[in-house]
Amino acid sequence: MNKFNILKQYLVIKYFRKFKTKEQLETYQNKKIAKHLKYVVRTSPFYQELYKGYEDEIKINNWAKLPVVNKEIMMANFDTFNTVGIKKNKALEFAFSAEKTRDFSSKLQNISIGLSSGTSGNRGIFLVSDEESEMWSGAVLAKLLPGSILGRHTIAFFLRANNNLYSSTENGRIRFHYFDLFDDINSHLSRLQKIEPTILIGPPSMLRKIAEWQTENVLKLRPKKIISVAEVLEDIDRGYIEKVFGLKIDQVYQCTEGFLASTCSYGTLHINEDLVVVQKEYLDQEKGIFVPIITDFTRRTQPIIRYRLNDLLIEKKDACPCGSPYLALERIDGRCDDLFYGYTNNSKQIKVIFPDFIRRAIMKASDNISEYKVIQKDFLKIEVQFEVNTGHYEDNTKLSIIKELLELWEQLQLESPNIHFSAYNRNPSATKLRRVECHLKQQFEGKIH
Numbered sequence: 001m002n003k004f005n006i007l008k009q010y011l012v013i014k015y016f017r018k019f020k021t022k023e024q025l026e027t028y029q030n031k032k033i034a035k036h037l038k039y040v041v042r043t044s045p046f047y048q049e050l051y052k053g054y055e056d057e058i059k060i061n062n063w064a065k066l067p068v069v070n071k072e073i074m075m076a077n078f079d080t081f082n083t084v085g086i087k088k089n090k091a092l093e094f095a096f097s098a099e100k101t102r103d104f105s106s107k108l109q110n111i112s113i114g115l116s117s118g119t120s121g122n123r124g125i126f127l128v129s130d131e132e133s134e135m136w137s138g139a140v141l142a143k144l145l146p147g148s149i150l151g152r153h154t155i156a157f158f159l160r161a162n163n164n165l166y167s168s169t170e171n172g173r174i175r176f177h178y179f180d181l182f183d184d185i186n187s188h189l190s191r192l193q194k195i196e197p198t199i200l201i202g203p204p205s206m207l208r209k210i211a212e213w214q215t216e217n218v219l220k221l222r223p224k225k226i227i228s229v230a231e232v233l234e235d236i237d238r239g240y241i242e243k244v245f246g247l248k249i250d251q252v253y254q255c256t257e258g259f260l261a262s263t264c265s266y267g268t269l270h271i272n273e274d275l276v277v278v279q280k281e282y283l284d285q286e287k288g289i290f291v292p293i294i295t296d297f298t299r300r301t302q303p304i305i306r307y308r309l310n311d312l313l314i315e316k317k318d319a320c321p322c323g324s325p326y327l328a329l330e331r332i333d334g335r336c337d338d339l340f341y342g343y344t345n346n347s348k349q350i351k352v353i354f355p356d357f358i359r360r361a362i363m364k365a366s367d368n369i370s371e372y373k374v375i376q377k378d379f380l381k382i383e384v385q386f387e388v389n390t391g392h393y394e395d396n397t398k399l400s401i402i403k404e405l406l407e408l409w410e411q412l413q414l415e416s417p418n419i420h421f422s423a424y425n426r427n428p429s430a431t432k433l434r435r436v437e438c439h440l441k442q443q444f445e446g447k448i449h
Helices: 005-015 022-043 045-050 055-059 071-076 088-101 130-144 185-195 204-215 235-245 355-365 396-411
Strands: 112-117 127-130 154-160 173-181 197-203 225-229 249-255 259-264 267-270 277-283 288-296 304-308 311-315 328-335 338-342 350-353 369-378 381-388 418-422 437-439
Touching: 005 130, 022 045, 022 304, 045 130, 088 112, 088 127, 112 277, 127 130, 130 259, 130 304, 154 185, 173 185, 197 204, 197 328, 204 225, 204 235, 204 277, 225 418, 235 249, 235 355, 235 369, 249 267, 259 277, 277 304, 338 437, 355 369, 355 437, 381 396, 396 418
Parallel strands: 154 173, 154 197, 197 225, 225 249, 369 437, 381 418
Antiparallel strands: 112 127, 249 259, 259 267, 267 328, 277 288, 288 304, 288 311, 311 328, 338 350, 369 381
């Protein structure tokens, strides 16, 4: 790992690559994409074939007209998709071996390999070269590190799998400590207290558990920064963690496909548009809900061009006070798999229900709800799990939850579902927490009303 390249990328992003207007930003993006496309068409057999008939579009850099790809397409064509000749079977064998041994330090052909968590049941493989790792590290440090890169920082990072990519930020002054979410949760206690991290990074479910340990005086940590990753940051978790530590939680939107977004000094989540371009496939334009189609012009090993994610994002209506021209998000709302569905009254027409509607109904039901999960088992069958703060009556809360959910279905003019309750298990684990979860296999293909 070339530390000079990391420092160079850090300095460029933090101090020199500034855009005052959207026009300046788009000019920069288009220039980068034009150069990137030339490389990709030359080195990726998959894209060479895909772009046959699009030569004129590429020539004039009309990249927004190129075909859309997704994880299924990438995985089905993995051998020709990547530009370094790594075969899918070999990559999977290598990655599964690392998962089994919990040793993530090795590389294949000088390429770091990892697996996505597969929240939607379709695991992906990501390939990252040393050069890309250096660029990623510099960008992450520039956007997330409190204070100067010359300061001393101790980072506790909770994730289901480590990778060379994550530990590439470590140097003499920056100490990186990986905590494996597959380990017994109580095993983290003594190690956390021993290293006294200045930066805590992890899924909200794990960060909340650490906050609970702090409240119980099992831990006495004084972090300078807390960063939420991997799961949707729910208001119920954000409020609790921020109250315990007296810090605002920052967010990172990072996935197999890239370092997509991070929070500014005002706490707004901005797309990292100096690294990626996001096009919006609106599901509800009035509410600003969209599925992102991303183009990452920094990744050459595994090119991501017009790649449709499975995530639901909500754009911010008002301009962020920070003044950045980068796209601002109100929140990450979940995944397309988290959409609920209902039958419209007096018909079998299907209508979609966004995760945020479900969250708001649960929060509106009672201020005393401390944990919850809502699962759609069938079109007319909803399961709810929840816990309340100590000393509050649970049956009253059940009645309030039923009332709010039925009112939501009524407002949307949908057939009322049957709502039943089950016990809530809140132990954080290597499996991502999804508080709003749909088990329906049928996907919504019609028009949203």
